[in-house]
Amino acid sequence: MHTAHPHLPANSIASMWDEQHFPGLNKPHIRYSDIKHIVADIAQDKRVQSNVIGYSCAGTPINRLSVGHGPLVLLAWTQMHGDEPTATAAVLDWLHILLSQTQPSLDANWASLVTLHIIPMLNPDGAEQRTRVNAQGIDINRDAKALQSPEGRILWEQVTTLKPDVAFNLHDQNPYYTAGEQGEAATIAFLAPAFHVDKHVDAPRLRAKQLIACMADAIRHWLPRHVGRYDDTYSLRSFGDNIAATGASTILIESGAYPGDPCRQTARKMNVVALQTALEALLSNQYMKKSLADYYSIPDNVEDGLVDIKFNQLRLTCFTEEFNADISVNVCRKSGEATIQHIGDLSVQQAFDYPASSNLRVLPLQGEVVNEPFILTQQSYLDRLAKGIVYFIGSPDNMTNESELPVLCLPDKLEHPWLKADSPAFWIMQHDNGSTVAVLNGQPIQVTKAC
Ligand SMILES: [Zn+2]
The missing domain is CATH 3.40.630.10 (Zn peptidases)
Structure with missing residues (x-):
């Protein structure tokens, strides 16, 4: 046969x-x-x-x-x-x-x-x-x-x-x-x-x-x-x-x-x-x-048929424009750094990982100035994330990260608080039910539960 x-x-x-x-x-x-x-x-x-x-x-x-x-x-x-x-x-x-x-x-x-x-x-x-x-x-x-x-x-x-x-x-x-x-x-x-x-x-x-x-x-x-x-x-x-x-x-x-x-x-x-x-x-x-x-x-x-991580249909803001978009993120194999690839209609791209993303609104990016040596514990980081603070402004030398989570330190305050392509994959999202999810180096972390 x-x-x-x-x-x-x-x-x-x-x-x-x-x-x-x-x-x-x-x-x-x-x-x-x-x-x-x-x-x-x-x-x-x-x-x-x-x-x-x-x-x-x-x-x-x-x-x-x-x-x-x-x-x-x-x-x-x-x-x-x-x-x-x-x-x-x-x-x-x-x-x-x-x-x-x-x-x-x-x-x-x-x-x-x-x-x-x-x-x-x-x-x-x-x-x-x-x-x-x-x-x-x-x-x-x-x-x-x-x-x-x-x-x-x-x-x-x-x-x-x-x-x-x-x-x-x-x-x-x-x-x-x-x-x-x-x-x-x-x-x-x-x-x-x-x-x-x-x-x-x-x-x-x-x-x-x-x-x-x-x-x-x-x-x-x-x-x-x-x-x-x-x-x-x-x-x-x-x-x-x-x-x-x-x-x-x-x-x-x-x-x-x-x-x-x-x-x-x-x-x-x-x-x-x-x-x-x-x-x-x-x-x-x-x-x-x-x-x-x-x-x-x-x-x-x-080429580029795939991305590492894709968040489907998030709600975003840019200036006064409110819109729906997918966000794709790639993670560098050598450095482990996650970077936003694209924002928009990414329906043609497949991903290795699709985190839950329905009914989530991306909050404006807020930073906190760190001028002096400072120890970031797990709880103090989660408290800041719950308040919408997702990055730190100042020298990374000032920061001792004792939390188990990745941290984003930038030399200067961001010009605009909106997400953009080619930037580090750090942001905070709020669910319709009031819960908060932080995306830290591309990975979603539940920060607060539903109200
Ligand atoms: Zn080769």
């Missing part, structure tokens, strides 16, 4: 991941010190060739782990943007699984058919600082032509000497992409980058698209609404586009958010599923059954 997935080899790799992934890499960020011992352990395996292929600007080794000795050459690199660590964990998991278990869905002699080269963490300096750019401040993925970064030169040297048939460019995207308009979070997005402005599809690019169609199929078994297709506008300075021009079937995988999964373990696992699926599809030639239409059936990866 044929089902939608008559042959789903990815099932076995997914259960292997459940058993075999590195638990120490389940964290919001990954630095070189997190992977150093894992890379060294994997390198101990006699089937693995380990090479230091160069050093970052600040002198950290950049490693390549290679398995297999076949004619089909695959090259994958991760974290060329230092703050995009998800695939670093995934490629190490994948290697570990490939080496530690028999692969029921892979040819027994797969290692004689392919050579797999993996560069986990191309930008260790950016990883250390948790920045996109390297130590020079250069975005390595805009340095493919100029090659002014050591990391960019190392990658380009690998591409020109190894001459990969298939190249995997592994990144993270911001959490606000959706799979299709008004869709769910794009946990994985794929792209077969163009190698020219006219976006011509040659044989290698066709194969990349066919492989992506196979990978998307496998992932949609678990996440039917969380896979997107990234925009293929040609990017002159980017590595993916330039590597595609060498004749490599080049595949960009962007790891994204999944609800309730701040460390992106869902995307991590799905990277392993995707990479294994691509390997199997290449070895079995299954990818040839896929068409361009299969690739284009993946919904667009839509």
Whole structure:
């Protein structure tokens, strides 16, 4: 009997991941010190060739782990943007699984058919600082032509000497992409980058698209609404586009958010599923059954389709204007600071979190001057919030916050007491029943009960 997935080899790799992934890499960020011992352990395996292929600007080794000795050459690199660590964990998991278990869905002699080269963490300096750019401040993925970064030169040297048939460019995207308009979070997005402005599809690019169609199929078994297709506008300075021009079937995988999964373990696992699926599809030639239409059936990866928090239909005031509006708030993953994104009709945007917001009126923002050292206790803060005071004016050095709540200190009194976009997400709301709710750094806190 044929089902939608008559042959789903990815099932076995997914259960292997459940058993075999590195638990120490389940964290919001990954630095070189997190992977150093894992890379060294994997390198101990006699089937693995380990090479230091160069050093970052600040002198950290950049490693390549290679398995297999076949004619089909695959090259994958991760974290060329230092703050995009998800695939670093995934490629190490994948290697570990490939080496530690028999692969029921892979040819027994797969290692004689392919050579797999993996560069986990191309930008260790950016990883250390948790920045996109390297130590020079250069975005390595805009340095493919100029090659002014050591990391960019190392990658380009690998591409020109190894001459990969298939190249995997592994990144993270911001959490606000959706799979299709008004869709769910794009946990994985794929792209077969163009190698020219006219976006011509040659044989290698066709194969990349066919492989992506196979990978998307496998992932949609678990996440039917969380896979997107990234925009293929040609990017002159980017590595993916330039590597595609060498004749490599080049595949960009962007790891994204999944609800309730701040460390992106869902995307991590799905990277392993995707990479294994691509390997199997290449070895079995299954990818040839896929068409361009299969690739284009993946919904667009839509930017800013999501926000972290959305308050629907609040009542606001601005000067004498009273109006109804939604308010969206995003929370910075690095600083934890919540910022108002938009105010208005946000009905097209989805959110990870929708706090209760009916029958609530936003009060004008009131501040209290703090000129002298001052201890803010939980109760004294709640008392002020109940009176409508939501921020403090003066040096934050004067304030010792002993409450368990976030506090907003501003150097000066706000010019207008009305909410606006791009400002910190602190305000107070009053319910029709008289109760008061404070929004402190994006989080609603009940201040007083109904009268
Ligand atoms: Zn990136």
